[in-house]
Amino acid sequence: MVPDIDTARSKPVRAGVYDRVSKLVSARDRREVQRARSIDEQNKANSAECERHGWQITARYADSGLSASRFATKDRPEYKRLLADVDAGKLDVVVL
Numbered sequence: 001m002v003p004d005i006d007t008a009r010s011k012p013v014r015a016g017v018y019d020r021v022s023k024l025v026s027a028r029d030r031r032e033v034q035r036a037r038s039i040d041e042q043n044k045a046n047s048a049e050c051e052r053h054g055w056q057i058t059a060r061y062a063d064s065g066l067s068a069s070r071f072a073t074k075d076r077p078e079y080k081r082l083l084a085d086v087d088a089g090k091l092d093v094v095v096l
Helices: 039-053 077-087
Strands: 014-028 031-037 056-067 093-095
Touching: 014 039, 014 077, 039 056, 039 093, 056 077
Parallel strands: 014 056, 014 093
Antiparallel strands: 014 031
16 A cells, blocks of 8 residues: 655655565465565566655565565564664655
8 A cells, every 4th residue: 555645745655665575375276376576576666666656765675585474473673673663754655
């Protein structure tokens, strides 16, 4: 979902881009098909989204090889850094 951000702002919208291991799941012929979406694919898609809205990417965060699944047990340090930057008011929008 794209937030409703005032495009007439005097300052550019500061975007943080978070890339992580992602699984796309779809049902096809009653079986699950999964494929991992690479960090590079996500980076390109997230950058395109920011460009489309005119958002300035001010920070990138990437947890390569670490799943964002609800079943993941590994620590994601870049995600924690992203949350800290959001709490500090350094970002106006986060693109995942």
